[in-house]
Amino acid sequence: MENNKKTSDFLHIGNKLLMWYDKNARDLPFRNTKDPYKIWICEIVFQQTRIAQGLNHYNNFIKRFSDVKTLAESPEDEVLLYWKGLGYYSRAINIHKAAQQIINDYDGVFPPEYEEILKLKGVGKYTAAAVSSICFNGKMPAVDGNFYRVLSRIFADDFDVSNSRAFNYFSELAHLIMPENVGDFNQAMMDLGSEICKPRNPLCGECPLNRDCLAFSLNKTSEFPVKTKKVKATDLGLQYYFVHRNGEFLIQQRKDDFIWKKLFEFPLQISEELMPFIKSVKTINHKLTHKNLSIEIFNVEVDSEEIWKNFTATNDYMITDVKNSQEKSFPKPLENYIQNYQTAYRFF
């Protein structure tokens, strides 16, 4: 469907949405601030994490890294540690780098312009639009999946959301209904999309836009948004060796750009002399967004002090124990494995 609509015909929709938002905005901690640093962190945290799930993490993160300078000057490992539990750790690495960018390139002052915010590491169009509109009266719609869903339903628009032009297309549609107060409009769309116009079974009876929604009037809400291309998850096998002795075990930090960058992990290979110490193997299936992981963890309990000393002296692995490992970030399956180890061996 071609977008040949006129703004004047649809502006009342955005205004209705703002009236609804005035009364129904969710009471969230970051709603009481216009501090761009906090809004930016919150936008990144909640990009791939549900509000209920990420709220404590967000509060702890802001408590520890209360401003850009504190974040920029903190060690990356600590930033990763505070990100623990949120997953997608590249977000934390980028946040840390972007904080340093703000200190170095903008004298520590968060840039107000959309185009400048977009230059920060890890910041995409959605986040730049959200921060600039909420904090600096910017005029860009923060187009994300909520926008795709709500707009495609309101206009019963079958433009494919997996099309590479979808972002631009739905940005144009958003401009049709967008009122002057873009900051509140963006937040209202987030709230409407997550509370009312849900992906499945939208609560149309409670929706402030139901009189304007074409999909609703046609009884076709389940047909929108249209999405044809599905990204197929690929399979990946990983083999780890959990090499331990008397409550201590070996770890290394990942350098890979591939998955779990900068997180800690167990050795991926061991020498022949350790093979006889393999006691058992555990297979764990774990899903990432585009990967189905099959992880085998070999339990290597080294009961020879001489071989342990020899192996640890001739390799670059770090030696840790359960307590110290809690100060580091591991991929979820390995973290669970360590917890089971703690329980099984009753170290603490």
Ligand code: SF4
């Ligand atoms: S009426 Fe229903 S489908 Fe239309 S915008 Fe509201 S919740 Fe979404």
